[in-house]
Amino acid sequence: MTDKKTKNPPVYTGPESINNPDELIRKRCSSCKEYKPFDDFYNNRTSGDGKDSRCIECVKQYWKEYSVRVAARRAEYRKARSADPIVRENIRKYAKKYAASPEHAERIRELARKNYRKRKDAQKAESLAHATKSPNDEVDDSAGVRSALPDTTAKMPR
Numbered sequence: 001m002t003d004k005k006t007k008n009p010p011v012y013t014g015p016e017s018i019n020n021p022d023e024l025i026r027k028r029c030s031s032c033k034e035y036k037p038f039d040d041f042y043n044n045r046t047s048g049d050g051k052d053s054r055c056i057e058c059v060k061q062y063w064k065e066y067s068v069r070v071a072a073r074r075a076e077y078r079k080a081r082s083a084d085p086i087v088r089e090n091i092r093k094y095a096k097k098y099a100a101s102p103e104h105a106e107r108i109r110e111l112a113r114k115n116y117r118k119r120k121d122a123q124k125a126e127s128l129a130h131a132t133k134s135p136n137d138e139v140d141d142s143a144g145v146r147s148a149l150p151d152t153t154a155k156m157p158r
């Protein structure tokens with residue numbers, strides 16, 4: 001795929017055999033150099049024939065490669081930035097400032113509350129599981145314990 005950007009004003013790049021009416025609806029793609037039906041080109045009001053110079057397939061391919069290029073450039077930029085000592089220092093300073101702000105303190109409190117609730121729920125679930133499990137454990141231990149237990153096992157379906 002050639003990627004030359006033509007700076008020339010829009011020129012009619014349509015069918016070469018313009019006198020042949022059958023060929024009038026075809027146009028040569030400036031990228032893949034193939035002759036394709038007009039429908040295979042996007043409309044472009046600024047071009048001479050009202051169609052893009054590149055076929056839809058080539059345009060799609062271009063944008064696909066473009067997004068890959070942009071992502072790579074962005075990753076490179078981020079990497080370079082995070083390696084920059086000035087940027088690192090600024091980030092460190094900002095983090096310090098943020099850590100001292102009431103906004104941050106509130107966030108920490110909220111996280112602590114959430115964590116506390118989560119732990120409490122987990123504890124509750126665990127103790128519940130333990131409570132339903134323990135009678136059976138004790139029943140398996142010895143006959144003496146079994147007879148000493150209140151008669152709750154009788155109600156349980158076996």
Ligand SMILES: [Zn+2]
Binds near residue numbers: 029030054056058
């Ligand atoms: Zn093409």
